[in-house]
Every structure is written in structure tokens, then in C-alpha cells.
Amino acid sequence: MADKVRATDEPCLQIGEVADRTGVTQRTLRFYEERGLLKPPTRMDGGFRLYSENDVARVEQIKRLQSLLGLTLAEIKEMVEAEEVRGELDATYRPDRPVEQRIERLRKRIEVTKRQHDIISTKLTAMLEMRGDLEEKLKRYEGVLANLERELREAKARA
Secondary structure, eight states: SSSOOOSSOOOOEHHHHHHHHHOOHHHHHHHHTTTTTOOOEEEEEEEEEEOOOHHHHHHHHHHHHHHHHOHHHHHHHHHHHHHHHHHHHHHOOOOOHHHHHHHHHHHHHHHHHHHHHHHHHHHHHHHHHHHHHHHHHHHHHHHHHHHHHHHHHHHHHOO
16 A cells, blocks of 8 residues: 555556566666656555556657667756656646646746757757867877888889
8 A cells, every 4th residue: 555645546566567668777776866857656554666667658758768868867867857847738728728827837837848948059059069089189190000011002102
């Protein structure tokens, strides 16, 4: 029996099951919880952590952001929190709200999306600079290789 009741009737998974499904260690899951990347899970009477399918999806999102974009955990936290804000706004949307409230809600969406955009833009700029540096090195190396190969051919032709 759980100490806290989840908001949904989703089946609850223990930490080992979540670790197996997501490919991270139990220690990593606890670390994500300590850093605020995962909300504290429901706990059984014995203190065992219970996770929802939403928690599993969040861990998979964290992994994707780390591997695909090379984001830090702080950046990931900001990215997933922005997604949560938008999700909450979606869940509480009502077209009959006063225009002022709808404007404020839209401004909040813009604010969190801009923060996400800034994080990605910073990473993209750094990656493009790195790619440019690597392209310059490749051109230089290919030029040196071409010169060495030409020297080798000329030396063989003279011999």
C-alpha cells in the first residue's frame, strides 16, 4: 500500500523496473530525483520508490536530451520544466477565460519556449563553431596529405 496516492490510476513500477526499462542505473534515478529532474516518487510502506509511466517517459526524455544535444543536467531540468509548464497550461485551457488571462497564459508559454530556444541556440552555435574548426583541420590535413602523396609520386618517378 502506498503512503501517497497518485493522481492517476497508472500502474506503479519499482526503481529496478524503471532502471531496466530506461537503461539507467538505480543510482542515476536517485540522482535525478536529488537534482530535481524527477519528482519525488510515491513510496510504499517499506519506503520502496514507485514510479509511473510519466516518470519513465521523463527519464527517457532526459536521456534523449543528454545524448542528442549534450545538455547539462541543469539545462535538461530547465527544458523538462518548461514542458511541464506547457502541459499544465494545456490541461487547464479554457476558451471562455477573459482575454487578459488568455494573454497572460500565452505570455507564459512564450517565456518558457524562449528559454528552451536559448538553450538549444547556445548549443547549436557551439556545435557549428566546432564543426567549422574540424572542417578547417580536415582541409589542412587533406592538403598536407596531397602534398606528401605528390612528393612520393615524384620521388618514385625519379627513382
